[in-house]
Amino acid sequence: MSTITALSVPTKNEVSEKNQAIFEQLEKGLGFVPNLYAYFAKSDTALQDYLTLQNRKSTLKAKEKEVVNLVVSEYNACFYCLSAHTQLGKINGFTEDQILEIRSGKATFDQKLDALAKFTLHVAENKGKVSEEAKNAFFEAGYSEANLVDTVIVIGDKTITNYLHNLAGFEIDFPLAAALN
Template sequence: MNDTSRIPAFPSIEAAPAASRPLLDAVHAAFGAVPNLFRVAAHSPAALEGLLGLHGALGKGAIDAATRERVALAIAEYDGCRYCLAAHAWLGARLAGLDADEIAQNRRGRSHDLRADAALRFARRVAETRGHVGPGDLAAVREAGYGDGELVELVALVALNVLTNYLNEVAQTDIDFPVPAEPAAA
């Protein structure tokens, strides 16, 4: 372990605890590499399993991949997590097809897509209020066509991203994605 983070990333799958290795193998199979976030989380096989389980379950949910990446960007910006900003800007562009302007908007908790914009505004309110959203917040996201199941998923996406943001900030995880430029002022 030779990185500069406060909780170092394991340098290889083989160096991780035995219970984390099959989970890291699955990450490698899915991504073609094992990002440092997962190498850090591997210190706790239980935490890594929980993180991957929630990520995998939400990937099968009603919220599409582009909106999941948008939410991740909005929450990473809100929390100030440079690692997650880099990771989700890269993933948003490469896997979800988001362009640079959309990514900049997403970081502000906004989107050019009206439905996604409502989801991002709601997700930011969930983070800002620590879940104490008001009736108007719920009405606005419902008016955009989100049902109760999707609202639950949006809250779960906020929680998942808060988890990864906080872990990366505590660990000061070395960023292994291209660092995006700061968005221009709105």
């Protein structure tokens, strides 16, 4: 019985031809292949499956998805995803202070995003078993049941990547996110 002591990010030459083609698309679009995506390529199908999930159409706007991503990544203590989504949060118009506040599970600078951040944290903390009060606050802020479904999908998406990085511990290839106080 063999034991794996160190988990490593594969290079382009170490993955299947199908994943090599995806690496080429990522290099063209992003300028590099993030270690997270490369690690998914350890499986012949996981990278394509994950990218399909991540790029699906959603009722949530990009800024709203970043709220969910930041809250869940903080809750799951995934510094890789916190670092990546801090950069994406800035691209989507959040300030550094707003990003730090979102990570704490609130967004007092915007009533609707605040409801989303609080709801997301409640869902993550309670494994989906949230109070009627939490659900009502989400709906009263203007979110629909379709938004609820899409929020849970983004929570699941981010939980997958958080767990994968927390298990594998590969290098963070984004500027490091600031620690919460």
